[in-house]
Amino acid sequence: MALVFAGICSHAPGIVNRAERVEASRREALYDAYGRMGRAIRDKSPDVLVVIGAEHFGNFFMNNMPAFAMGMADYYEGPIEDEGWLKIKRRRVAGNRDLSERLIARVMDEVDVAYCEEWKLDHAIMVPLHFLTPDYRLPIVPANINCQGPPLTPLHRAYRFGEALRRAAEAVPERIAIIGTGGISHWPATPNSGKINEAWDRDFLARWAGGDKAAMLSYSDAATYRDAGQGGFEIRTFIAIAGVAAERKGEIWHYDAISPFAVGCTIGVMNLA
Amino acid sequence: MSLYYVQKLLYNLNREPAMQRDFKADPMRVMADYDLTAEEKKALTDADIGLLYVFGVNGQLLMHFAALLGIAWDDYLEAMREGVRRHGPVRAGIYALVEE
Ligand SMILES: [Fe+2]
Numbered sequence: 556m557a558l559v560f561a562g563i564c565s566h567a568p569g570i571v572n573r574a575e576r577v578e579a580s581r582r583e584a585l586y587d588a589y590g591r592m593g594r595a596i597r598d599k600s601p602d603v604l605v606v607i608g609a610e611h612f613g614n615f616f617m618n619n620m621p622a623f624a625m626g627m628a629d630y631y632e633g634p635i636e637d638e639g640w641l642k643i644k645r646r647r648v649a650g651n652r653d654l655s656e657r658l659i660a661r662v663m664d665e666v667d668v669a670y671c672e673e674w675k676l677d678h679a680i681m682v683p684l685h686f687l688t689p690d691y692r693l694p695i696v697p698a699n700i701n702c703q704g705p706p707l708t709p710l711h712r713a714y715r716f717g718e719a720l721r722r723a724a725e726a727v728p729e730r731i732a733i734i735g736t737g738g739i740s741h742w743p744a745t746p747n748s749g750k751i752n753e754a755w756d757r758d759f760l761a762r763w764a765g766g767d768k769a770a771m772l773s774y775s776d777a778a779t780y781r782d783a784g785q786g787g788f789e790i791r792t793f794i795a796i797a798g799v800a801a802e803r804k805g806e807i808w809h810y811d812a813i814s815p816f817a818v819g820c821t822i823g824v825m826n827l828a
Numbered sequence: 829m830s831l832y833y834v835q836k837l838l839y840n841l842n843r844e845p846a847m848q849r850d851f852k853a854d855p856m857r858v859m860a861d862y863d864l865t866a867e868e869k870k871a872l873t874d875a876d877i878g879l880l881y882v883f884g885v886n887g888q889l890l891m892h893f894a895a896l897l898g899i900a901w902d903d904y905l906e907a908m909r910e911g912v913r914r915h916g917p918v919r920a921g922i923y924a925l926v927e928e
Pocket of ligand 1: 566
């Protein structure tokens with residue numbers, strides 16, 4: 556089996572660019588949890604890190620919006636946002652075109668994905684990399700699920716995308732780590748920025764950690780919007796990781812509803828053994 | 829009302845430094861390539877963040893436009909609140925999805 560790691564983490568830009576607004580102990584506890592996840596990934600010696608993000612109009616817009624997309628290049632560039640704004644320096648991040656192509660071809664047996672030979676990484680991928688692989692040595696395969704422009708990718712298709720990725724990972728000789736990045740309840744970049752529905756988040760994470768597929772797929776978009784804001788649509792990336800893990804159980808290593816970061820900051824790992 | 833083209837302009841503007849320079853120098857010329865109403869053009873040239881939010885522009889596009897204009901984060905959030913006070917609730921787009 557070449558799937559070696561599956562986990563989830565937050566990607567909100569505030570975690571980096573509004574760091575000073577949160578007391579050091581609370582901030583460092585989150586950063587430490589990212590560090591622990593990064594070490595857990597490296598301990599599995601993966602050849603590539605697949606990062607399933609919910610990007611925010613960096614590459615994909617409503618003129619041509621894919622339900623799913625995967626990168627297929629030897630390098631990517633990010634962040635696409637202003638470096639001074641995100642407080643992450645722009646750089647090239649290595650990819651692996653050949654491995655991407657083999658993974659994509661296998662995923663396409665089950666799920667239609669757009670492939671991208673060019674990709675400008677936004678905070679959905681750059682914020683996690685900043686903490687998980689700060690030396691940027693591990694090549695990545697960026698992936699995206701449409702969580703922004705309705706009609707959104709259905710939840711059950713996001714789960715199925717994860718299943719297809721798992722089978723693709725198992726079909727190649729390389730060692731594959733996969734993470735999903737997003738927010739749970741949040742109202743990013745709106746007048747309600749900073750609002751977090753902690754009870755809703757904890758309930759969702761219990762479903763995720765329990766590998767409870769039916770419970771995870773039972774949300775309607777209307778209910779998610781009402782209870783968890785527009786940012787809540789990003790549960791798709793976490794649900795994809797549940798699909799990767801095939802109803803195995805996971806563990807939430809960290810959850811803290813940090814209002815200045817505008818999201819319930821989350822680190823979770825699936826037990827693949 | 830052409831929210832799609834307002835957002836398309838901001839999408840392109842956010843990712844293209846050359847277009848940012850052109851927009852600063854001559855916004856009317858840049859906006860001529862997009863199907864925009866007079867009200868939309870005025871909101872864009874006036875940097876009226878509050879009205880753009882009320883049009884329904886997604887915050888993931890709008891926050892970068894605000895940053896490009898040098899508007900600080902807290903002022904950006906306040907500008908959207910002021911826009912709703914002045915112009916009423918969001919008219920279209922994802923933030924108008926559910927009316928309680
Ligand atoms: Fe996001």
